Amino acid sequence: MVIGLLSIAGASMALSIVLFFVAGIVSGAGVGLVFGSAIGVAATLAPAGRRGEVLAGMFLWAYAGLTIPVVAVGVSLSFFDAQDVMIVFSVAALAVVVVTSVLLLGRRSRTPVDDTPSRS
Numbered sequence: 001m002v003i004g005l006l007s008i009a010g011a012s013m014a015l016s017i018v019l020f021f022v023a024g025i026v027s028g029a030g031v032g033l034v035f036g037s038a039i040g041v042a043a044t045l046a047p048a049g050r051r052g053e054v055l056a057g058m059f060l061w062a063y064a065g066l067t068i069p070v071v072a073v074g075v076s077l078s079f080f081d082a083q084d085v086m087i088v089f090s091v092a093a094l095a096v097v098v099v100t101s102v103l104l105l106g107r108r109s110r111t112p113v114d115d116t117p118s119r120s
Helices: 002-014 017-045 048-076 082-110
Strands: none
Touching: 002 017, 002 082, 017 048, 048 082
């Protein structure tokens, strides 16, 4: 996903439609892998009685994550140059990905492990 976002910014700077399409495919593949993994983890961790609710919430946020940036880019294009909008969008999306990844990885490493023996 990071490579795709950097490629989108690079294609915008190079004014290359071919590179832009390739970057979009790479970004989409990255998002697909991340989303698929997130769905798998959520389905595994959610209690059986709430699994549908958890997955519905994930899809709600996923659709918001797909819609809000597109609308923001569209509105921004009314006021700014397309190349500038794409570079700012790519950098902003990359920042969100990096910050979120760091926070999640930090949280994961701090999660306590229950290593007490079970009483079976």
